[in-house]
Amino acid sequence: MNLKCYSSLHKAIVNWQMSGLPNEKEAVYGALDRWIAWETEFPLIAAAKALRILRKRNQWKRVIQVAKWMLSKGQGATMGTYDTLLLAFDMDGRVDEAESLWNMILHTHYRSISKRLFSRMISLYDHHNVPDKIIEAFADMEELGVKPDEDTIRRVARAFQVIGQEDKQRPVLSKYLSKWKYIHYKGERIRVRRDAWDD
Template identity: 50%
Template sequence: MFAVRYGPPAYAFGLERTAITHPRKFTSLVVCGARGPRPRYPRVWKTRKRIGTISKSKKLVECVKDLSNVKEEVYGALDSFVAWELEFPLIAVKKALKLLEDEKEWKRIIQVIKWMFNKGQGKTIGSHYTLLNALIEDGRVEEAEELYEKIFSRYLEGLPRTFFMRMISLYYRLEAYQKMFEIFADMEELGVKPDGSIIRMLGEVFHKLGMFDKYVQLKRKYPPPKWEYRYIKGKRIRIKVYPENKTHGPIRRNPGTDEVEEEEESMNLDSELEEEASAGLDRNVLDEAACGDLEFRQSGY
Protein backbone atom coordinates (compact mmCIF):
# COMPACT_ATOMS: atom_id res chain seq x y z
CA MET A 1 0.00 0.00 0.00
CA PHE A 2 1.07 3.42 -0.73
CA ALA A 3 0.60 6.29 1.77
CA VAL A 4 0.75 9.83 0.62
CA ARG A 5 1.59 12.45 3.23
CA TYR A 6 1.27 16.11 2.61
CA GLY A 7 3.70 18.49 4.34
CA PRO A 8 2.99 22.08 5.34
CA PRO A 9 2.63 24.38 2.39
CA ALA A 10 5.56 26.67 1.70
CA TYR A 11 4.89 29.85 -0.17
CA ALA A 12 7.88 31.44 -1.80
CA PHE A 13 7.80 34.43 -4.04
CA GLY A 14 11.24 34.83 -5.44
CA LEU A 15 13.64 35.22 -2.51
CA GLU A 16 11.05 36.47 -0.05
CA ARG A 17 9.63 34.29 2.71
CA THR A 18 6.94 34.91 5.20
CA ALA A 19 8.24 35.52 8.74
CA ILE A 20 6.09 34.27 11.56
CA THR A 21 6.29 36.65 14.50
CA HIS A 22 6.05 35.34 18.06
CA PRO A 23 4.60 37.39 20.92
CA ARG A 24 7.23 39.12 23.03
CA LYS A 25 7.64 37.85 26.52
CA PHE A 26 8.61 41.22 28.10
CA THR A 27 6.95 44.49 27.44
CA SER A 28 9.97 46.77 28.10
CA LEU A 29 13.22 46.08 26.26
CA VAL A 30 16.54 47.88 26.43
CA VAL A 31 18.61 47.41 23.32
CA CYS A 32 22.32 46.98 24.04
CA GLY A 33 24.84 47.77 21.37
CA ALA A 34 26.89 44.58 21.78
CA ARG A 35 24.55 41.88 23.08
CA GLY A 36 21.15 42.71 21.68
CA PRO A 37 17.92 43.19 23.62
CA ARG A 38 18.01 42.62 27.36
CA PRO A 39 14.88 42.32 29.52
CA ARG A 40 14.25 44.71 32.38
CA TYR A 41 12.36 43.24 35.28
CA PRO A 42 10.10 45.64 37.13
CA ARG A 43 11.09 46.41 40.73
CA VAL A 44 8.71 45.07 43.31
CA TRP A 45 10.03 47.24 46.19
CA LYS A 46 11.63 50.66 46.54
CA THR A 47 15.18 50.79 47.83
CA ARG A 48 16.54 53.69 49.82
CA LYS A 49 19.75 55.38 48.87
CA ARG A 50 22.48 53.77 50.94
CA ILE A 51 24.85 56.01 52.86
CA GLY A 52 28.50 55.01 52.68
CA THR A 53 31.29 55.70 55.13
CA ILE A 54 32.59 58.67 53.12
CA SER A 55 29.30 60.55 53.23
CA LYS A 56 28.90 59.62 56.90
CA SER A 57 32.33 61.02 57.71
CA LYS A 58 31.52 64.26 55.88
CA LYS A 59 28.25 64.59 57.81
CA LEU A 60 30.11 63.98 61.06
CA VAL A 61 32.60 66.73 60.21
CA GLU A 62 29.76 69.12 59.37
CA CYS A 63 28.04 68.15 62.62
CA VAL A 64 30.93 69.12 64.90
CA LYS A 65 32.73 71.78 62.89
CA ASP A 66 30.51 74.76 63.73
CA LEU A 67 30.05 73.92 67.42
CA SER A 68 31.67 75.70 70.33
CA ASN A 69 34.49 74.25 72.39
CA VAL A 70 32.17 73.27 75.24
CA LYS A 71 32.69 69.59 76.02
CA GLU A 72 29.04 68.81 76.78
CA GLU A 73 27.83 70.35 73.53
CA VAL A 74 30.32 68.47 71.35
CA TYR A 75 29.75 65.15 73.12
CA GLY A 76 25.97 65.60 72.87
CA ALA A 77 26.17 66.20 69.12
CA LEU A 78 28.35 63.12 68.66
CA ASP A 79 26.01 60.98 70.76
CA SER A 80 23.02 62.08 68.70
CA PHE A 81 24.93 61.29 65.51
CA VAL A 82 25.47 57.64 66.48
CA ALA A 83 22.20 57.19 68.39
CA TRP A 84 20.46 55.14 65.67
CA GLU A 85 23.47 53.09 64.67
CA LEU A 86 23.35 49.37 65.45
CA GLU A 87 27.15 49.26 65.69
CA PHE A 88 29.65 51.99 66.44
CA PRO A 89 30.67 53.58 63.08
CA LEU A 90 34.38 53.22 63.67
CA ILE A 91 35.41 53.49 60.01
CA ALA A 92 33.35 56.63 59.48
CA VAL A 93 34.84 58.23 62.60
CA LYS A 94 38.41 57.40 61.47
CA LYS A 95 37.74 58.95 58.06
CA ALA A 96 36.26 62.00 59.75
CA LEU A 97 39.43 62.33 61.83
CA LYS A 98 41.46 62.23 58.63
CA LEU A 99 39.34 65.01 57.13
CA LEU A 100 39.74 67.11 60.28
CA GLU A 101 43.48 66.50 60.22
CA ASP A 102 43.67 67.77 56.64
CA GLU A 103 41.81 70.90 57.70
CA LYS A 104 44.07 71.25 60.81
CA GLU A 105 41.15 71.27 63.24
CA TRP A 106 43.28 70.08 66.16
CA LYS A 107 40.80 70.88 68.93
CA ARG A 108 38.03 68.99 67.18
CA ILE A 109 40.36 66.02 66.68
CA ILE A 110 41.16 65.94 70.41
CA GLN A 111 37.47 66.11 71.33
CA VAL A 112 36.41 63.40 68.87
CA ILE A 113 39.19 61.01 69.90
CA LYS A 114 38.53 61.46 73.62
CA TRP A 115 34.81 60.89 73.00
CA MET A 116 35.63 57.74 71.05
CA PHE A 117 37.91 56.50 73.85
CA ASN A 118 35.14 57.12 76.41
CA LYS A 119 32.92 54.85 74.30
CA GLY A 120 35.57 52.15 74.53
CA GLN A 121 36.22 52.18 70.77
CA GLY A 122 39.26 52.71 68.59
CA LYS A 123 42.01 52.45 71.19
CA THR A 124 44.76 51.70 68.71
CA ILE A 125 48.32 52.88 68.18
CA GLY A 126 47.24 55.01 65.24
CA SER A 127 44.53 56.77 67.25
CA HIS A 128 46.98 57.48 70.08
CA TYR A 129 49.49 58.92 67.64
CA THR A 130 46.82 61.14 66.08
CA LEU A 131 45.88 62.38 69.54
CA LEU A 132 49.54 62.99 70.44
CA ASN A 133 50.12 64.94 67.23
CA ALA A 134 46.97 67.02 67.78
CA LEU A 135 47.99 67.86 71.36
CA ILE A 136 51.44 68.98 70.17
CA GLU A 137 50.03 71.07 67.33
CA ASP A 138 47.50 72.66 69.68
CA GLY A 139 50.27 73.69 72.07
CA ARG A 140 49.25 71.42 74.97
CA VAL A 141 52.74 70.12 75.69
CA GLU A 142 52.06 68.88 79.24
CA GLU A 143 49.15 66.70 78.13
CA ALA A 144 51.26 65.40 75.23
CA GLU A 145 54.04 64.43 77.65
CA GLU A 146 51.57 62.64 79.93
CA LEU A 147 50.12 60.73 76.99
CA TYR A 148 53.57 59.77 75.73
CA GLU A 149 54.67 58.50 79.15
CA LYS A 150 51.48 56.46 79.44
CA ILE A 151 51.92 54.86 76.01
CA PHE A 152 55.66 54.32 76.52
CA SER A 153 55.17 52.55 79.85
CA ARG A 154 52.49 50.32 78.31
CA TYR A 155 54.20 49.22 75.08
CA LEU A 156 57.97 49.79 75.63
CA GLU A 157 59.65 47.72 72.90
CA GLY A 158 56.46 47.61 70.83
CA LEU A 159 56.24 51.38 70.56
CA PRO A 160 56.72 52.55 66.94
CA ARG A 161 59.60 54.81 66.02
CA THR A 162 57.25 57.61 64.96
CA PHE A 163 56.43 58.40 68.63
CA PHE A 164 60.11 58.92 69.44
CA MET A 165 60.57 61.04 66.34
CA ARG A 166 57.59 63.24 67.20
CA MET A 167 58.75 63.89 70.76
CA ILE A 168 62.36 64.54 69.73
CA SER A 169 61.21 67.05 67.11
CA LEU A 170 59.02 68.72 69.76
CA TYR A 171 61.88 69.09 72.23
CA TYR A 172 64.20 70.24 69.45
CA ARG A 173 61.76 73.02 68.59
CA LEU A 174 61.38 73.97 72.25
CA GLU A 175 65.18 73.74 72.79
CA ALA A 176 64.65 71.28 75.66
CA TYR A 177 67.86 69.40 74.91
CA GLN A 178 67.99 67.48 78.18
CA LYS A 179 64.64 65.77 77.51
CA MET A 180 65.71 65.24 73.94
CA PHE A 181 68.80 63.30 75.07
CA GLU A 182 66.69 61.23 77.47
CA ILE A 183 64.33 60.07 74.74
CA PHE A 184 67.25 59.23 72.46
CA ALA A 185 68.80 57.24 75.31
CA ASP A 186 65.56 55.27 75.59
CA MET A 187 65.76 54.52 71.89
CA GLU A 188 69.33 53.28 72.28
CA GLU A 189 68.37 51.07 75.21
CA LEU A 190 65.35 49.55 73.42
CA GLY A 191 67.29 48.99 70.21
CA VAL A 192 65.18 51.34 68.08
CA LYS A 193 67.21 52.56 65.11
CA PRO A 194 66.85 56.32 64.53
CA ASP A 195 66.25 57.74 61.11
CA GLY A 196 68.13 60.50 59.32
CA SER A 197 66.06 63.36 60.74
CA ILE A 198 66.81 62.39 64.34
CA ILE A 199 70.53 62.07 63.57
CA ARG A 200 70.50 65.47 61.91
CA MET A 201 68.78 67.16 64.86
CA LEU A 202 71.10 65.55 67.39
CA GLY A 203 74.13 66.52 65.33
CA GLU A 204 73.00 70.14 65.20
CA VAL A 205 72.46 70.15 68.98
CA PHE A 206 75.92 68.68 69.61
CA HIS A 207 77.45 71.35 67.37
CA LYS A 208 75.50 74.10 69.09
CA LEU A 209 76.65 72.96 72.53
CA GLY A 210 80.25 72.44 71.43
CA MET A 211 80.20 68.67 72.03
CA PHE A 212 82.25 67.72 68.97
CA ASP A 213 83.49 64.40 70.35
CA LYS A 214 79.92 63.17 70.81
CA TYR A 215 79.10 64.39 67.32
CA VAL A 216 81.94 62.29 65.90
CA GLN A 217 80.72 59.25 67.84
CA LEU A 218 77.18 59.82 66.57
CA LYS A 219 78.29 60.04 62.93
CA ARG A 220 80.49 56.98 63.28
CA LYS A 221 77.74 54.84 64.76
CA TYR A 222 75.01 56.09 62.39
CA PRO A 223 76.62 56.96 59.03
CA PRO A 224 74.45 58.46 56.30
CA PRO A 225 72.55 55.75 54.40
CA LYS A 226 73.63 54.78 50.91
CA TRP A 227 70.17 53.60 49.87
CA GLU A 228 66.66 54.73 50.64
CA TYR A 229 63.22 53.42 49.75
CA ARG A 230 60.54 55.53 48.12
CA TYR A 231 57.00 54.71 47.10
CA ILE A 232 56.26 55.57 43.48
CA LYS A 233 52.77 54.71 42.23
CA GLY A 234 52.28 52.30 45.12
CA LYS A 235 55.53 50.41 44.53
CA ARG A 236 58.48 50.33 46.92
CA ILE A 237 61.59 51.32 44.96
CA ARG A 238 65.17 51.31 46.18
CA ILE A 239 67.04 54.51 45.25
CA LYS A 240 70.69 55.34 45.79
CA VAL A 241 71.34 58.37 47.99
CA TYR A 242 74.07 60.73 46.84
CA PRO A 243 75.85 62.60 49.66
CA GLU A 244 75.38 66.32 49.74
CA ASN A 245 78.43 68.55 49.90
CA LYS A 246 77.62 70.53 53.01
CA THR A 247 79.93 71.95 55.63
CA HIS A 248 79.43 70.48 59.08
CA GLY A 249 80.96 73.24 61.15
CA PRO A 250 79.59 76.69 61.90
CA ILE A 251 79.72 78.91 58.81
CA ARG A 252 79.60 82.61 58.14
CA ARG A 253 78.97 84.72 55.04
CA ASN A 254 81.27 87.50 53.92
CA PRO A 255 79.03 90.48 53.09
CA GLY A 256 81.59 92.00 50.72
CA THR A 257 82.22 89.05 48.44
CA ASP A 258 79.01 87.14 49.25
CA GLU A 259 81.02 83.95 49.76
CA VAL A 260 80.58 81.35 52.47
CA GLU A 261 83.61 81.01 54.74
CA GLU A 262 84.21 78.45 57.44
CA GLU A 263 85.37 79.61 60.81
CA GLU A 264 88.72 78.52 62.06
CA GLU A 265 87.09 76.68 64.94
CA SER A 266 85.30 74.23 62.65
CA MET A 267 86.94 70.83 62.50
CA ASN A 268 87.54 68.55 59.59
CA LEU A 269 85.20 65.73 60.55
CA ASP A 270 86.34 63.38 57.82
CA SER A 271 89.91 63.35 59.09
CA GLU A 272 88.70 62.93 62.65
CA LEU A 273 86.60 59.92 61.69
CA GLU A 274 89.70 58.32 60.21
CA GLU A 275 92.00 59.17 63.10
CA GLU A 276 89.83 58.70 66.16
CA ALA A 277 88.45 55.28 66.96
CA SER A 278 85.42 55.41 69.16
CA ALA A 279 83.04 52.66 70.19
CA GLY A 280 79.89 54.68 69.45
CA LEU A 281 77.32 56.29 71.69
CA ASP A 282 76.30 54.35 74.73
CA ARG A 283 73.95 54.94 77.61
CA ASN A 284 76.63 56.53 79.84
CA VAL A 285 77.51 59.19 77.27
CA LEU A 286 73.89 60.21 76.89
CA ASP A 287 73.33 60.20 80.64
CA GLU A 288 76.29 62.53 81.08
CA ALA A 289 74.89 64.81 78.40
CA ALA A 290 71.46 64.77 79.98
CA CYS A 291 72.44 65.13 83.64
CA GLY A 292 74.84 68.01 84.00
CA ASP A 293 77.83 68.04 81.69
CA LEU A 294 76.20 70.47 79.28
CA GLU A 295 77.22 74.07 79.37
CA PHE A 296 73.86 75.03 77.99
CA ARG A 297 71.03 75.36 80.50
CA GLN A 298 67.41 75.93 79.75
CA SER A 299 65.27 77.46 82.46
CA GLY A 300 61.76 76.05 82.77
CA TYR A 301 62.34 72.59 81.24
Protein backbone atom coordinates in the same frame (compact mmCIF):
# COMPACT_ATOMS: atom_id res chain seq x y z
CA MET B 1 26.96 47.90 60.34
CA ASN B 2 24.95 50.88 59.21
CA LEU B 3 26.88 52.54 56.37
CA LYS B 4 24.42 55.44 56.33
CA CYS B 5 25.34 56.21 59.93
CA TYR B 6 29.06 56.02 59.09
CA SER B 7 28.49 58.57 56.36
CA SER B 8 26.40 60.89 58.56
CA LEU B 9 28.83 60.67 61.51
CA HIS B 10 31.73 61.41 59.20
CA LYS B 11 29.89 64.41 57.68
CA ALA B 12 28.77 65.65 61.09
CA ILE B 13 32.29 65.57 62.55
CA VAL B 14 33.86 67.20 59.52
CA ASN B 15 31.21 69.93 59.26
CA TRP B 16 30.45 70.64 62.90
CA GLN B 17 32.50 73.87 62.69
CA MET B 18 29.54 75.39 60.89
CA SER B 19 26.94 73.90 63.23
CA GLY B 20 27.72 76.34 66.05
CA LEU B 21 28.78 73.59 68.46
CA PRO B 22 30.73 75.10 71.39
CA ASN B 23 34.28 73.96 72.19
CA GLU B 24 33.58 72.69 75.72
CA LYS B 25 34.43 69.04 76.24
CA GLU B 26 30.95 68.17 77.59
CA ALA B 27 29.19 69.74 74.60
CA VAL B 28 31.51 68.10 72.08
CA TYR B 29 31.36 64.63 73.66
CA GLY B 30 27.59 64.95 74.09
CA ALA B 31 27.12 65.77 70.40
CA LEU B 32 29.39 62.93 69.33
CA ASP B 33 27.53 60.53 71.63
CA ARG B 34 24.18 61.62 70.15
CA TRP B 35 25.46 61.03 66.62
CA ILE B 36 26.19 57.37 67.44
CA ALA B 37 23.41 56.75 69.98
CA TRP B 38 21.48 54.19 67.89
CA GLU B 39 24.48 52.25 66.64
CA THR B 40 25.07 48.68 67.79
CA GLU B 41 28.81 49.02 67.02
CA PHE B 42 31.12 51.98 67.36
CA PRO B 43 31.50 53.59 63.89
CA LEU B 44 35.29 53.41 63.93
CA ILE B 45 35.72 53.67 60.16
CA ALA B 46 33.67 56.88 59.99
CA ALA B 47 35.47 58.44 62.97
CA ALA B 48 38.91 57.52 61.56
CA LYS B 49 37.97 58.96 58.16
CA ALA B 50 36.76 62.17 59.80
CA LEU B 51 40.03 62.40 61.76
CA ARG B 52 42.02 62.15 58.52
CA ILE B 53 39.98 64.94 56.92
CA LEU B 54 40.25 67.19 59.98
CA ARG B 55 44.02 66.59 59.95
CA LYS B 56 44.26 67.54 56.27
CA ARG B 57 42.33 70.73 57.05
CA ASN B 58 44.68 71.52 59.98
CA GLN B 59 41.74 71.65 62.40
CA TRP B 60 43.93 70.58 65.31
CA LYS B 61 41.50 71.33 68.15
CA ARG B 62 38.84 69.20 66.46
CA VAL B 63 41.36 66.42 65.83
CA ILE B 64 42.20 66.42 69.54
CA GLN B 65 38.54 66.41 70.57
CA VAL B 66 37.54 63.56 68.27
CA ALA B 67 40.62 61.44 69.05
CA LYS B 68 40.20 61.89 72.80
CA TRP B 69 36.49 61.04 72.52
CA MET B 70 37.32 57.86 70.58
CA LEU B 71 39.91 56.83 73.16
CA SER B 72 37.48 57.59 76.01
CA LYS B 73 35.13 55.06 74.41
CA GLY B 74 37.92 52.47 74.31
CA GLN B 75 38.11 52.79 70.51
CA GLY B 76 40.89 53.61 68.07
CA ALA B 77 43.81 52.94 70.43
CA THR B 78 46.21 52.43 67.51
CA MET B 79 49.64 53.81 66.70
CA GLY B 80 48.00 55.80 63.87
CA THR B 81 45.57 57.52 66.26
CA TYR B 82 48.37 58.21 68.74
CA ASP B 83 50.53 59.67 65.96
CA THR B 84 47.69 61.95 64.80
CA LEU B 85 46.97 63.04 68.37
CA LEU B 86 50.65 63.79 69.10
CA LEU B 87 50.85 65.83 65.89
CA ALA B 88 47.71 67.76 66.86
CA PHE B 89 49.12 68.44 70.35
CA ASP B 90 52.33 69.67 68.70
CA MET B 91 50.51 71.98 66.29
CA ASP B 92 48.25 73.30 69.05
CA GLY B 93 51.18 73.88 71.44
CA ARG B 94 49.93 71.43 74.07
CA VAL B 95 53.25 69.92 75.11
CA ASP B 96 52.08 68.81 78.58
CA GLU B 97 49.18 66.82 77.13
CA ALA B 98 51.48 65.30 74.52
CA GLU B 99 53.87 64.26 77.27
CA SER B 100 51.06 62.65 79.30
CA LEU B 101 49.95 60.67 76.24
CA TRP B 102 53.57 59.75 75.45
CA ASN B 103 54.16 58.43 78.97
CA MET B 104 51.01 56.32 78.71
CA ILE B 105 52.18 54.93 75.34
CA LEU B 106 55.63 54.17 76.78
CA HIS B 107 54.22 52.29 79.77
CA THR B 108 51.46 50.47 77.88
CA HIS B 109 53.03 49.67 74.49
CA TYR B 110 56.76 49.90 75.19
CA ARG B 111 57.57 46.72 73.22
CA SER B 112 55.81 47.86 70.06
CA ILE B 113 56.41 51.59 69.72
CA SER B 114 57.28 52.42 66.13
CA LYS B 115 60.13 54.56 64.81
CA ARG B 116 57.46 56.94 63.52
CA LEU B 117 56.03 57.59 67.00
CA PHE B 118 59.48 58.17 68.51
CA SER B 119 60.28 60.55 65.63
CA ARG B 120 56.98 62.36 66.17
CA MET B 121 57.70 62.91 69.87
CA ILE B 122 61.30 63.99 69.29
CA SER B 123 60.08 66.37 66.59
CA LEU B 124 57.50 67.80 69.01
CA TYR B 125 60.15 68.39 71.67
CA ASP B 126 62.37 69.99 69.03
CA HIS B 127 59.60 72.36 67.85
CA HIS B 128 59.01 73.48 71.43
CA ASN B 129 62.71 73.76 72.39
CA VAL B 130 62.90 71.05 75.04
CA PRO B 131 66.34 69.51 74.30
CA ASP B 132 66.61 67.49 77.53
CA LYS B 133 63.34 65.71 76.65
CA ILE B 134 64.72 64.94 73.17
CA ILE B 135 67.66 63.18 74.83
CA GLU B 136 65.31 61.26 77.17
CA ALA B 137 63.11 60.08 74.28
CA PHE B 138 66.22 59.09 72.31
CA ALA B 139 67.53 57.09 75.31
CA ASP B 140 64.20 55.19 75.42
CA MET B 141 64.46 54.63 71.67
CA GLU B 142 67.97 53.15 72.01
CA GLU B 143 66.96 51.03 75.00
CA LEU B 144 64.09 49.50 73.02
CA GLY B 145 66.29 48.89 69.97
CA VAL B 146 64.38 51.22 67.63
CA LYS B 147 66.70 52.59 64.93
CA PRO B 148 66.18 56.34 64.35
CA ASP B 149 65.93 57.97 60.92
CA GLU B 150 68.37 60.68 59.79
CA ASP B 151 66.08 63.58 60.63
CA THR B 152 65.66 62.31 64.20
CA ILE B 153 69.43 61.83 64.59
CA ARG B 154 70.06 65.41 63.49
CA ARG B 155 67.56 66.65 66.08
CA VAL B 156 69.23 64.55 68.77
CA ALA B 157 72.72 65.78 67.79
CA ARG B 158 71.49 69.38 67.89
CA ALA B 159 69.93 68.76 71.34
CA PHE B 160 73.28 67.48 72.66
CA GLN B 161 74.90 70.65 71.34
CA VAL B 162 72.26 72.92 72.92
CA ILE B 163 72.66 71.35 76.37
CA GLY B 164 76.45 71.60 76.14
CA GLN B 165 77.27 67.92 75.57
CA GLU B 166 79.02 68.22 72.20
CA ASP B 167 81.21 65.23 73.14
CA LYS B 168 78.12 62.99 72.73
CA GLN B 169 77.17 64.51 69.39
CA ARG B 170 79.84 62.93 67.16
CA PRO B 171 79.41 59.33 68.45
CA VAL B 172 75.64 59.49 67.83
CA LEU B 173 76.13 60.85 64.31
CA SER B 174 78.78 58.27 63.42
CA LYS B 175 76.75 55.40 64.90
CA TYR B 176 73.49 56.11 63.08
CA LEU B 177 74.19 58.15 59.96
CA SER B 178 74.96 56.16 56.85
CA LYS B 179 78.55 56.33 55.60
CA TRP B 180 77.15 57.26 52.20
CA LYS B 181 74.82 59.97 51.01
CA TYR B 182 73.49 61.11 47.67
CA ILE B 183 74.07 64.54 46.19
CA HIS B 184 73.01 66.11 42.91
CA TYR B 185 75.96 67.19 40.80
CA LYS B 186 75.60 68.53 37.23
CA GLY B 187 72.11 67.08 36.96
CA GLU B 188 73.10 63.60 38.18
CA ARG B 189 72.54 61.82 41.47
CA ILE B 190 75.90 60.71 42.85
CA ARG B 191 76.74 58.59 45.89
CA VAL B 192 79.57 60.00 48.01
CA ARG B 193 81.13 59.14 51.35
CA ARG B 194 79.49 61.36 53.94
CA ASP B 195 82.65 62.12 55.93
CA ALA B 196 84.69 62.99 52.83
CA TRP B 197 82.02 65.38 51.57
CA ASP B 198 81.25 66.93 54.99
CA ASP B 199 84.92 67.59 55.79
